[in-house]
Amino acid sequence: MKITLAKTAGFCFGVDRAVNMVEKLLAEGKKVCTLGEIIHNRQLVDSLKERGVRIVSSPDEAMPDETLVIRSHGVARSVYEAAAARGVEVADATCPFVSKIHRIVSEAKGTVLIAGDPVHQEVLGIIGHTNTEYFVFANEEELNNLLENRKDLLEKDITVVSQTTFNKEIFEKCKKNLKKVYTNLSIFDTICSATADRQEEAAMLAANSDAMVVVGGKHSSNTAKLVDVCSKYCNNTVFTETKNGIDFSRLKGSERIGVVAGASTPAGIIKEVITTMEEILQPVEQAEEKEVVRKSFEEMTDEEAFEESLNSLNSDQKVKGEVLAVKPTEILVDIGRGLTGYIPADEYSYDSNIDLTTAVKVGDILDLIIMRTNDQEGTAMLSKRRYDAIAGWDKVVSAKESGEIITGTVTDVIKGGVMAATDGARIFIPASQATATRGESLEDLKGKEVSFRIIEIGRGRRAVGSIRSVLREQRKEQVSKLWETMAVGDKFNGVVKSITGYGAFVDIGGVDGMVHISELSWQRIKHPSEVVSVGDEIEVYIKALDAEKKKISLGYKKADENPWTILTQNYEEGSVVTVTVVSMTAYGAFARIIPGIDGLIHISQIANKHVAKPQDELTIGQEVEAKIVSIDTEKKRVSLSIRALLPEEEAAEVVETPAEEAVEAPAEEAPAEGAPAADAE
Numbered sequence: 272m273k274i275t276l277a278k279t280a281g282f283c284f285g286v287d288r289a290v291n292m293v294e295k296l297l298a299e300g301k302k303v304c305t306l307g308e309i310i311h312n313r314q315l316v317d318s319l320k321e322r323g324v325r326i327v328s329s330p331d332e333a334m335p336d337e338t339l340v341i342r343s344h345g346v347a348r349s350v351y352e353a354a355a356a357r358g359v360e361v362a363d364a365t366c367p368f369v370s371k372i373h374r375i376v377s378e379a380k381g382t383v384l385i386a387g388d389p390v391h392q393e394v395l396g397i398i399g400h401t402n403t404e405y406f407v408f409a410n411e412e413e414l415n416n417l418l419e420n421r422k423d424l425l426e427k428d429i430t431v432v433s434q435t436t437f438n439k440e441i442f443e444k445c446k447k448n449l450k451k452v453y454t455n456l457s458i459f460d461t462i463c464s465a466t467a468d469r470q471e472e473a474a475m476l477a478a479n480s481d482a483m484v485v486v487g488g489k490h491s492s493n494t495a496k497l498v499d500v501c502s503k504y505c506n507n508t509v510f511t512e513t514k515n516g517i518d519f520s521r522l523k524g525s526e527r528i529g530v531v532a533g534a535s536t537p538a539g540i541i542k543e544v545i546t547t548m549e550e551i552l553q554p555v556e557q558a559e560e561k562e563v564v565r566k567s568f569e570e571m572t573d574e575e576a577f578e579e580s581l582n583s584l585n586s587d588q589k590v591k592g593e594v595l596a597v598k599p600t601e602i603l604v605d606i607g608r609g610l611t612g613y614i615p616a617d618e619y620s621y622d623s624n625i626d627l628t629t630a631v632k633v634g635d636i637l638d639l640i641i642m643r644t645n646d647q648e649g650t651a652m653l654s655k656r657r658y659d660a661i662a663g664w665d666k667v668v669s670a671k672e673s674g675e676i677i678t679g680t681v682t683d684v685i686k687g688g689v690m691a692a693t694d695g696a697r698i699f700i701p702a703s704q705a706t707a708t709r710g711e712s713l714e715d716l717k718g719k720e721v722s723f724r725i726i727e728i729g730r731g732r733r734a735v736g737s738i739r740s741v742l743r744e745q746r747k748e749q750v751s752k753l754w755e756t757m758a759v760g761d762k763f764n765g766v767v768k769s770i771t772g773y774g775a776f777v778d779i780g781g782v783d784g785m786v787h788i789s790e791l792s793w794q795r796i797k798h799p800s801e802v803v804s805v806g807d808e809i810e811v812y813i814k815a816l817d818a819e820k821k822k823i824s825l826g827y828k829k830a831d832e833n834p835w836t837i838l839t840q841n842y843e844e845g846s847v848v849t850v851t852v853v854s855m856t857a858y859g860a861f862a863r864i865i866p867g868i869d870g871l872i873h874i875s876q877i878a879n880k881h882v883a884k885p886q887d888e889l890t891i892g893q894e895v896e897a898k899i900v901s902i903d904t905e906k907k908r909v910s911l912s913i914r915a916l917l918p919e920e921e922a923a924e925v926v927e928t929p930a931e932e933a934v935e936a937p938a939e940e941a942p943a944e945g946a947p948a949a950d951a952e
Contacts, residue, residue: 272552275480276530277472280541283465283493283534285343285366285435286310288709292364293340297322298747301821302337306330306350307392309342309364310535311491314513330354336820338362344392345369347399348377355773360822363769368463369393372432373400375459379430384408384417384449386442387434391492394434414445418452429456435463436493436534438500439470465534466493470500473531477504480529482522485510486544487533494533501531513540514547522552592653594635597628604637610644610651618642618654622682622692624718659695667696667734671725676741679723681716689713691721691736698723704737707746750781754821757782759813765825767807775799777811777825784823786811791827793834794867802827834867835904844899850911852893860885862897862911870909872897879917 282290289309296303304325308316320326325337330353333339338360341350345365354361365373376383376397383405387394398405406421408414418424431449433442439462446458477483483501487494489512501508507525511517522528528548532541592604592612602614614637616627631637639653670677679693681700688701700723705713727735765777765784774787791802803809815824830836842848842864850862853869860877861869877888889895897911 272526272528274528274530274545274548275476276541276545277469277476277532279465279469279472280486280530280532281534281536281538283463283469284709285364285368285463286535287703288366289340289343289364290315291709292362293319293324296338296340296362297324298743299750299821302334303340304333304337305340305342306346307342307344309340311488311494311533312535312537312540313488314540315535315537330357330359333357333359335359341365342392343369345373345396346392347396348373349399351772355771361771363771365396366435366463368435368461369396372397372435372459372461375430375432375461376401376405379403379428379457381428381430381455382406382424384414384429384431385433386414386431386437386445388492391434393436393492397432397434408445410441411444411448414448418448425453427455429453431456431458432461433459434492435461436466436496437462438496439467466496469493469531469534470496473497473500473529474504476529476531477501477508480505480527481525482507482509482527483529483531484508484517484522484544484548485531485533486512486541487536488512491533491535494536497531497533501529505529511544514543517544517547519548519551522548525552528552588641589658590639590641590653592637592639594631594633594637596633597631599626599628602627602631602637604639604653606639606641606651606653610649612639612641612651612653614639614653614655618652618656620656620692622680656695660697661695663694663696666694667698667725668728671728671734674724676722676724678720679736680720681718684713684717689716691723696734698725698734698736700736700738704735704739707739707742746781753780753782754818757813757816759815762810762812764808765811767803767805767809770799770803770805772798775803777809779811779823779825782821782823784811784813784816784825786825786827790814790825793828793832834865835907837865838868838909839902839904842899842902844902846899847896847916848899848911849894850897852889852891852895854891855885855889857884860889862895864899864909864911868909870897870899870911872911872913876900876910876912876914879914 293303293305293309302323304327305319306327306329308326309319309324310316316326327333327339330339330350333354335358339354340362341364343364343366351361373396376385377400379401380403383401383403385394385397385405385407386409387397387407388409389407394407398407406417408417429449431446442460442462449456449458473483477500483505485494485498485501485508487497487510498508498510507521509518509521530541530545590606590612592606594602594604596603600616602619604612604614606612616625617623619625619627619630637655638658639655640658642652642654642657644651666677669675677693679691679698681689681691683690688699689705691698691700702713703709704726705716721738722741723736723738724740725734726737726740729735763779765779767775768778768783769776772788774785775791776783776785786799788796788799791799796802809827811825811827813823814826816822848864850864850870852860853863854861859871859873862872864870872885874882874885877885882888895913896916897913898915900910900912900915902909
């Protein structure tokens with residue numbers, strides 16, 4: 272019997288990111304609630320509940336001291352607005368692939384067609400970002416009905432997107448049908464690549480298996496689609512959430528069993544399923560009777576030879592050699608047995624970039640292992656790296672038991688992670704454990720010295736390490752120290768981590784603080800993205816902090832950029848300035864003096880004659896000369912007068928309204944709450 276696990280089984284990027292976000296918040300001591308179940312896996316959700324994570328159905332249910340996590344499915348725009356209105360702190364775990372769909376539909380014109388389950392949370396979230404007419408179709412039949420019944424759509428621009436977990440085969444058929452009907456068509460392939468790869472691998476594995484086992488939550492959309500795909504190619508497909516739900520009666524007698532898992536299935540559950548299947552379906556006698564075939568070094572691969580050299584090493588294979596000559600590709604040594612020894616470059620060190628001519632010199636004594644001999648030619652191939660690996664492996668095993676942090680050099684970037692060498696031992700560090708956060712470049716690690724822990728020891732002297740666990744511990748210490756030392760007024764060079772409608776969250780060295788939208792610019796802005804973008808490095812300062820609730824308010828605006836400071840330094844009452852009319856009201860016009868400050872030209876000060884309404888004399892965008900009549904820095908108001916620069920007409924009697932009676936700017940012209948007023952009287 273052979274059990275084959277799909278390479279794509281287990282957490283996808285989006286789910287892993289969401290779960291890690293919750294774990295990070297818990298590790299920071301925060302109270303967490305999730306908007307719905309964080310993933311469609313009952314076991315993991317129950318585990319998080321035991322650790323205090325609450326599940327809520329709307330932002331209104333979040334407590335003031337809780338952080339609300341938006342799961343990877345994403346939500347409608349209205350949910351963010353509701354959270355902001357209540358002042359709820361939000362951690363957005365929306366999958367980047369889903370966020371991309373939100374951007375597409377929010378910018379779409381004409382009609383939006385969405386391929387997906389109309390009641391699925393991801394689709395509901397997509398709908399909540401559309402600004403135009405939309406339709407949802409779940410399959411080819413529903414699409415064809417839409418095409419038949421809505422002929423009026425032929426005249427409109429059509430934008431097509433799909434749920435990230437939509438069946439790829441069905442979507443391809445729908446695309447062909449759409450292209451036959453519409454010419455003004457924009458189709459976006461928004462099926463997640465991980466979902467597509469998972470479905471393709473499932474199909475191939477099912478076609479070559481006697482039985483298939485699909486592991487995942489009963490309510491998981493992408494897992495259900497895997498069941499559909501596998502069932503199409505393999506009649507004997509078993510669907511289970513855990514090892515306890517396997518119907519072994521359907522698997523007995525199967526020679527080839529394939530295993531796939533949904534994107535929300537934890538690795539631990541997958542491992543338990545496979546282990547249980549092996550224990551129950553594979554007889555003990557069968558495991559014991561497996562024939563072990565011995566190979567010579569010449570027949571072995573490099574990895575097999577390496578394992579054999581360490582497992583069956585005897586004293587005759589250990590030698591000391593004196594370096595006779597050093598070449599760029601090999602080292603010649605004397606091992607005193609009437610044989611000329613040579614060490615190939617790749618047997619000297621794991622570092623493929625090492626320069627032998629500078630690393631070794633004639634006369635050096637090296638500890639070596641004899642890999643193979645050629646008596647006819649009188650030569651012996653030797654290895655230094657394999658000798659070093661023996662002592663290095665003992666250190667690795669000891670580090671696993673003690674939890675000690677060890678250092679090594681990243682020698683290679685391979686599929687799925689990186690390899691690090693420490694005292695001759697090779698450690699595999701998976702991509703998920705190689706960097707502080709997912710998505711960081713692994714290539715940047717090559718050649719660098721890194722610190723890591725050994726988290727797993729496998730058969731055949733294989734070890735798995737984690738750089739991330741060390742980085743997280745260092746970050747935790749950094750955060751703790753930061754909370755002990757930082758104070759109001761402290762300045763930091765931070766990195767913008769995320770943006771919401773009400774502000775930007777900035778990492779100031781392990782701790783995130785928020786810059787409210789009113790603190791981003793002295794001018795009125797509609798959204799923080801007008802000033803900063805995710806990834807920007809900006810200088811901020813602490814305006815306020817709450818160590819108990821772990822909340823920090825940051826400031827970004829510079830005092831010397833305050834438009835009122837600029838105004839008072841460069842202008843005074845009585846100055847004549849060129850201003851631009853920016854808005855009109857019944858009682859006058861507002862004109863831009865400098866960016867951030869608009870002055871009021873009262874209707875009585877527009878001309879040297881009676882003016883019925885400002886529009887009779889002025890237009891938006893018009894530049895005019897005016898005199899600064901008064902500057903009130905306390906109330907943030909400036910009064911302007913065009914009339915003061917014009918000759919008076921004796922026949923005209925104009926009753927001037929005192930400045931104190933001037934009406935303030937209408938609500939739509941008023942600045943955002945917390946921003947400096949730019950009104951004038």
